[in-house]
Amino acid sequence: MSSLNFIGKTSVRDNIRLTDNPKYPVFKNLYVKQKKAVWFPEELNIQQDVLDYKSLNPTEKDLFDSAVGYFASSELLVQNVLGNGFFPVLTDPYVKMSFTAQMFMENIHSDFFEIILNTFDMDRKRVYNITLEDKLLMEKQELIIRAVDRITYGKADPDSLEGKKQILTSILLNNIIQEGLFFYSAFAHFFAMKDVGKMKNVVSGVELVLIDESLHLQNGIEAILTIIEENPEIVDDIKFVENIRDTIIDAVELELNYLKTKFGGTTIFGVSYKELEQYMKYIADRRLEELGFDPQFKISQNPLKFLQKEDVKKLTNFFEVSSTEYTNF
């Protein structure tokens, strides 16, 4: 049993017993954290934002709709990737629990965006089509889809070095690039709204999504680092390693191109393209360093200073804004 690696082929009879001495304690920890973070969209009073929504100007509304449209389909995309992609090759029970906790949370998120869709009476077809019509948004998703489709249904052998590299790549694309870069870009748009006092209850929900996603990001980082620790020969392939780094940097490029189309020569909710550019690079450097790479852009400070409000303890005026400080556990 203990000879099993982090990824590999197992029978359904394997590893159905938990032990108090888990092989990967960090995933037990991550499971507990995710459990504590569970929330439900009904806890937020989203209908309070209806008037706000109607008062958004066309650029603001476009930004909001695009962010919702992007999340609405991406949440379930993440779930698909986990379910069809690398969940089948995980071996350890606590690791599986941690990733299924993530899958459950993605339900909550897509449920949350669904409620937003209904509450503001948004055009469902149009919202879901946003990721098809906007070429750059589509490419952001396609990047992940292409890589994951290459490994599903046994196409990648988790016991071979090549298979391991493919699986690692799709974890990277999903949990680091999608959840840790693309999502973080859209988070900033939402937080900028609250900063100017708009869509506050929706954004309270996004604050909860952020907590969840930062845990998912950790799932991904831990998985990648563990796979490398167990299979150091992966990094013998210098080209592969360089490729991973390039993938992250290309993703930043892609995101910046997208942001340019939205923020180009203007500011929305008081935020400009230049600030977002620095912000994305700052976040990308974090991801690079978390995986053991040197930083690329070397931005010393997060330029979106209003985000420091997310870093400190929070007190809510209960009668005014949905609180996100209660725990279900």
Added chain:
Amino acid sequence: MQRIVVKRDGTEEKFQMKKLINAIFALLDGLDIPDDYEIVFKVAKELDLKIPQRVTTEELDYLVLKAIEQLIPKHLIYDTLASRQLLKIINRRIDRRFGSFKDYIEYGVRQNLLKEELLNFDIDYLEQNIDYSRDSLIDYFGLTTLKDRYLTKDREFEIIEKPQWFFMRVAMGIGNNEEEILKIYNKISNLEYLHSTPTLYNSGTTTNQYSSCYVNVIDDSLESIMDKAKETAFLAKYAGGVGTDVTRIRATGSKIHSLNAKSSGIIPFIKIFDTIVNAIQQGGRRRSSQVMYLQPWHLDIDAFLDLRETTGNPYFRTPSLNTAVWMPDEIMRRIKEGEPLYLFDPAECPELVTSHGEEFTKHYFECIEKAETGQLKMWKKIDSQEFFNRYLFKLAKTGHPWLTFKDRHNEHNPCPEYSVINSSNLCTEISIPNSPESTAVCTLASVNLARHINEDKTDIDWDKLKDTIETMVLALDNILDKNFYPSEESRKNTMDLRPLGIGLMGFAEALVDLGIPYDSDAAVDMAEKIAKFMRDTAYKKSQKLAEERGAFLHYEEMKKAGKPYPYPPRRNAVLLAIAPTASISIIAGTTSSIDSYFSNIYSRDTLSGKFIVINKKLMEELDKKGLWNEEIAEKIKSQGGSIQYIQELEGNINKSLYKTAYEIHPYRQIKIAAAFQKYIDQAVSKSLYIEEDLRNKMFDIYMYAWEEGLKSTYYCFIDKTVKGEKYMQKVNKRGSRRGFGLLKERVKASQSENNQEYELKEIEEKAREKYGDEIVEKVKSGNIEACPTDPLLSKICPSCE
């Protein structure tokens, strides 16, 4: 790339940083600041990133504001600058429309926004007494809150009121003559006290509604339920919060004789109110505005505890309502001593509803006796401790129901002949006798204690405090006769009892000024001293008012009926209530109510958005001592706003003055509330802050609150442990693992191997030059006794020679 500024008239000009920098310098006018260049440079640097290619002048003003706002956590000066910039933005637009305060008042009356009676005052005289320099007392968070929610807007939602005009408008809606108006204006514009939010919104306007709270009672009949639904709808419409007692409504399964059917219990009826409140909330300025009170012996208590759950059948959930338990002593005693709890149907045991204290206990025992001897149709016996723990779990999880103590409220009822006190209100600070025919109303105002410290900061300025409280009694009593009452029941209660609610904010800030740690016995003593002073002063003033204006009606009626109350005549049945002051403490820029500082740096979510709040007292002290810098600021932030474990501050400041809410034991929080409660004739609304580690001690904590004699508790905040990734501070998630860095290390390692080889060759060559080939060959072949550290170089290595 040349950026373009689009001016108000549509013309365009090249963007010039110089112009902008001059404008920022102008904000510093009159401030004594040594490093003004550095400050302006910092703001300009923030701005440079923000300004897009095309920008309007208005947008530019706003971006300057945002740039300054971002720097607020760095130094107090940025807060001042941000307020000045915001004020500039507000005033500039108003100055385009109105030449004077008088212009504004006349416009407001013409537009039917303001009361016509305002024109009867000598407006020119009042205008001469407006002091615009007081704008500087309002900090950025306060000014933003004023701007978004309090300053009057015209029909196009454009602000038409400057902050000082706002204070004067509020005063004009309260004072009966110019002298009273100026007295009130001077007090509130100096932030020495503030009226509650509805008064600040509506005073002097055509929405003549000044009151914060209403407390009504629903009887056990469909007629009463629908009557109260209508009353609630009207009360909620005018931005009042409503407390409602539902204990009389019969339990699920209880017989309805007129229909020969069984009742569906209280939950479906409560749901009606949830729907009403939700409908009225749409577009409102405040969220939830009703709380339902139930006594815990009611058979439907279990479903009641679940009302704020977020999952389950939505028909049994009330997301827009608040809930509270009205807890009798006898039941707390049973919980404490582990005796069983009996649940009853109020239709069968109506005597339990209004009785309290020993009388309730007597009836409760009788009901138990009846139940056990088969004389009751419906009852249930449950484990009281298990019940209480379940209740506490719901409180921690959903924030509801709050815990309030029926007998504590009732034993201090000044008018027991009028009625019992059936419940408290939306914020749990009200304690006024009421009944289905008489809806309690309370109009609130709160002293800002932080503005009542003497000059050398050794004590409270008691004379000033006396003056403030006397002004408040007068102002609040005035309001009762000007107020619009949405229902006959609410008018009746006010006219009979004339209740006032004078409260307090800035207690924690005042303590810091006086050098008293919140977490100390001295703070408890101070709390008691202040509360006693407030009571004595307010009562004396009310007695004096009774001489001029007459005592409250019910007092006189009892006297006439030959059953006089054993206290001297006063104008108001009750006078004091400590409200949470969530919003007005922001305007006043101080700590809320009697709470400690929440944290030394934290963010606050309000209707105006999210704000970062810093303990200004701490920042000031550190700055004065030269200890404030970005490193310290970051450290405080990374410690969740705590300074208790920051080494650098050790011995430099009194750290205990700056403990945050979760660092103060709940017992101490309760002690302070209890000290106030001793003299506050209504109630003290007290939220408790409980650190995650103490969560399993909640039973003891709430038991202690009861034993210490609190009338009310409010929200229970539990420090949330799972947080998102930090945005500003880097966190090392990788630890010592190398990840893809492994490759990098290998490359380096092989490089250094090469280096080593190269170095060896070099040394060998040097050695050959120095010692000759022979020796070197001998060494290399190992024929010479080898050096223990390096066999190859034994004879050559300087340390071995």
